Structure formats: structure tokens, C-alpha cells
Amino acid sequence: MSIPVGHYQYDRIDRDFLQARIAEFEGQVQRRLDGTLSEDEFKPLRLMNGLYLQLHAYMLRVAIPYGILDSRQLRKLGEIARRYDRDYGHFTTRQNIQFNWIRLEDTPAILRELAEVDMHAIQTSGNCIRNVTADEYAGAAADELVDPRVHAEILRQWSTLHPEFTFLPRKFKIAISGSPNDRVAARFHDIGILARPGEDGAPVFRIFVGGGLGRTPVIGEELFDSVREEHLLATLEAILRVYNAHGRRDNIYKARIKILVQAIGVEAYREAVEAELAQMDLERYRLTPEAVAAIRSRFAVPLLEAPADADAVLAQQRREDPLFDRWVRSNTHVHRDPGHIIATISLKPAGGIPGDATSAQIARLADLADAYSFGEIRITHLQNVVLGHVRKDRLRDLWLGLSEVGLAEANIGLIGDIVACPGLDYCALANARSIPIAQKLGARFADTALQAEIGALRINISGCINACGHHHAGHIGLLGVDKRGEEFFQLTVGGRAENGAAIGTILGAALPEDETVDAIARLVDCYLGRRESGETFLDTLTRLGHEPFREAAYETV
């Protein structure tokens, strides 16, 4: 088997470990079914293997490390959707995939199938270090300084079954990027890492701690500006040790690292980390150039060759086909190689379910990845799919192929590109349904010309305060609340996850579900009516303040 482009190639140790883990879980399932284990005993065991019990069925969350898959893996996910689920999967804001209709007794077989393609569901739940997320344009974007995937893989290996960090006070999320343009919401993570080249050529890492969304949204604070590569693991280890020792375990809502950092202050946290580092055996944690090179050697590098006229061919095709041109405008990003381009495939069809893909679409995506992007696929934290290395002169063929399976929506970064959690249609913790609001908004703003006219505008929807839909970070955010068993939505404006991260401000009292879409349409009208030339929604909001938007939203209430 050749080494995959874009992600780490498992070795025998990785594979043996997965098989042992599946055998262990199979025994646990068996003991649950025969009653040897009670539900209370079994629950933490199944969660450690990504298996939740939701409203209608078990849900299995499969890890996609740093969001990158090869076509063989994606095909397998499509097969699992078809054979064990109801013919679709849901891509999440953590770059994972969830299957909503799983049978407990099928789970060991599913995990075996996943292991055939070097995949698993470990640490997608529980109070441990979760799947590490990374820039969806890693290794491809022209604006990238350091490809973060090798270090993301090092973090994956370091955090997998880490004996000290398997029972943290709460879940722990790490994101890493190597671009000056933050595409991973670094400051909304427990640890956010931004890599850049150091003076000697080896990367250095800027580390933020204590960011997060949920009940208490907090923007992460800088802990260190320039951690050298050799000290990356020691530093992370020390940060986690301080959290593990001092994070609260008495109150689930106060157990995340952000609460600890807020409580003692970032200076005191830094001192505690430095004190920990001073008494650690740093040699043991030293990340040597040889170790990094060994991991790097298990990633294949795509051979980027394009004809000299690739750019001209694309320009000509855009002139000839306005629909294609619109898609290129919204759904592509500049590649580091002039003959290539990055294509983002929207999983947000107008009126559709954000992040869902049928098994047929998944299989087709795998074929298209083979044909156009070295068999490599990325899942974004905004619930879309990226093909990272498409030759410019072949982009239109890709777009035509996507059109055949309903995946050519031209709305990335626009109002139709809505992020929504599963909400009350599936989730046992939900207060309100996220998906129907997303569908209604998607249908309301279905016209892609109108979306282009509105410009950059992100809507994020969460069905409860856990904020899986990242509503605090949406330019417009919606939070579902439960008022005596009925669904209401609280609106926020002005959040952003990119550079200049900000938490959205609540506009006013929560609105009944059936008034929410109209209120958002009035917000958008307010912006369109009052924006000045060249302004985005956030620009106009910043210039005018919230009041005109609040008035527009509550006009008829």
C-alpha cells in the first residue's frame, strides 16, 4: 500500500493497538448485554469509544485526525453509513463524522471495519484530550508559514491513551494552525497553537490557553509566544499537568481549563507551568529533529505538476460560464503552487441539513478526490469538505462532477454556509432544534446571487448552551433555549472565530422558534439598507453598533 497524501501512515504498532482495543470493547459490550455491567458502569466505557446514547438510537462519533482522510477511508465511511446506519453521515464542527442510527451490538463490527482503514472512535468523547483539529488548508494554502499536520500527528500520538490525561477534570480540545490567518479558531480552544518558522528554520509555536465556547465563552490568552519545537511536548505536558492538578472536579460547569485560567490569571498559570517544566525531565519529552523527520516521512507529498497554461484555461472557463465563476469566487482558495487551487465543497445545500452527506455523495467525493486531488480529503470545522490540491485547468471538471451529486453549492463563507449542531432532532442534551432553523434560513437565502450580494456573513446555530454549533463565534449566532418545553432562540451578533476573535453580544430576549427566521431576515435587511460601499456585515455592525440591529430584530415583537 502506498503512503497516503496528507495524513500519517499507520504502522504495525498502531494497528495492533487498534485490534487490542476493539477486542477489549467487544468484551465490554458483551458484558453489558448479558447484564454483568450496569449502564452506569458501561457508559464511561462506551463513551471512551465514541458511542453515545442519543434520543432515538446510539450515535457513533468517528475520529478524523486533523480532519484529513484518504479516499479509501472516506469510502469506508460511506459503506458504514449504508450498511449500519440510515444511509448518511453527519460531519461535525470538530472535523469528525457521526452516525446517528447505530446498534450497540453492531459496534464492534463497525470498529473492525474502521480499523481496516486505520480509523477508530477513541477519544472522541470523555474527559480526555479529544481529536486534534488543524487548518483545513494545511500544506496547500499560499498564506501558510508552517504545515501543521506533522505536529498535529505528533500531538495525536502523544495524547492517545496518555496515562496521565485519561481522566481530566473535563474534555480538552487542541487546535493547531501554521497560517497567520487563523482558520482553526485557535483562541476558542483549551489550547490553540499557531506555528511559524523560527530563526533557525525549525518551527516555533505561539500557545494560547483557556479559550472556549459553551456556557462560559472565553477568548484564549497567550501563554507563550515562541515555544521551540524541541520543547513543544514538554510544554503541553506541563500545561495539562497544571490543569489536571488544579482544575475543578466538583462542578462540571466549572471544570474546563478556561475557568482555572480565569480564576488564577494567565500570569499565575504561566508561572505554574514554568515551575512544572523546571522539575520535569525535559530530555524525556524532547522532540528531536530525528523524531519529527520520522513522522514526516510517513506522509506522502503530492507531486504538484500542472501545464503552463492551467491558469489561463481556468480564467477562460470562468469568463465563459458565470455559474462556474460564482462557485470559484466563493468556494476556492489560493494554493501555494500557481498551477493548483484549493476547492471547498459545500455540505450546505439550500434547505438541506448542514454537514450531512449521503453514502452515495460520500462515495462520489472519494472518487472525485482520487481523480482530482491525490485521493486526499479534508473535513472542515465549518462542516464542509476540502480538496486541497486541484489542478486549475481541471477545476471545472471537478465542479461538473460535484453538480451531478448536488454538491456544487456556491456559498462558502456566505449566509447559506450555516453551521448547525444536531440539536433536538437527535441530541439528548438539546433544548431546541438547530437543523430546521438552518433549513429555513438556507431556503430563505437560497439564491446564490443574493448570497454573494450580502457577502461574508456566518450564521452559527447551537441547540443548547454546550455550543457545539459555535454560536458565540457566529457573526450572527443562535442559541436554542427551552421555555416550558417550547423552543426559543437567543440571538447574538458580532462573534468571530478568525483573527480578532470576539464573542457575540446577546441582542435581547429569546424569540419563539417561528419568529426567529423573520427576525434574522430583518437583521440582514437592516445591514443591506445601511451598509456603506465595500462593507461586510461585521463592518457595518462595528460602525453602527448593535442598536439598529436590535431594533430590526425585535421590530414586530
Place this chain on the structure above:
Amino acid sequence: MKRPVRLEPGQKLVLTANRLLDGRTVWWCADGAWDLHIGRAALLDADEAEAVLARVAGEAQRDGVVGVYDTAVQAAVPPEPVTVREKIRAHGPTVHPEFAVETEQ
């Protein structure tokens, strides 16, 4: 768990859980069986529900169900849960009409 403080006129309680094997939402019937359809659920008065719930929850492992609790319904035919959450559990996700529980045997 969302439970109204007290029952309004015309409301009763039903017992619900998830099936151990496949996680599906099920409703407790008067003959002791668990059924996918809320239409077959036993309707309980508030004063009897507590004792029935304790007994049925104690038999959950034998019956192959998880997380037994009670929830209020309008005592119509078929009974209709009071909260949106339980309506969705009873009928299936609103975004997939093709998965409506009513269409299943």
C-alpha cells in the same frame, strides 16, 4: 430530564426508555412490553406513576431497556407528549419525515 412539576387537566404520565440493543425510543405498555409506538403506551395517573416507575425501572436489564423515566402526555388517542423533546422522541427526527416512527411496524 424534563418533567413538568404537575399534570395539567387532561394530562397523564407514560413511561419511556431506550432499548439496550439499538438505542431506539420505546414506551411502556400495560402488558409490560416495551413498544416503539407511543400509541400503545399505558397512561398512568400521577399518584400511581411513582410506584410503577420504580418497579419497571428495577426490571430494565431484564427487559433490555436503559434509562426509564416518566413524561407527561395529553391523554388523547394516540397520546401526545407535552414537550417538544418527547414529541420528537415519539415521532422521530422532524427533519427526516421518511424516518417517522408511525411508518414502522
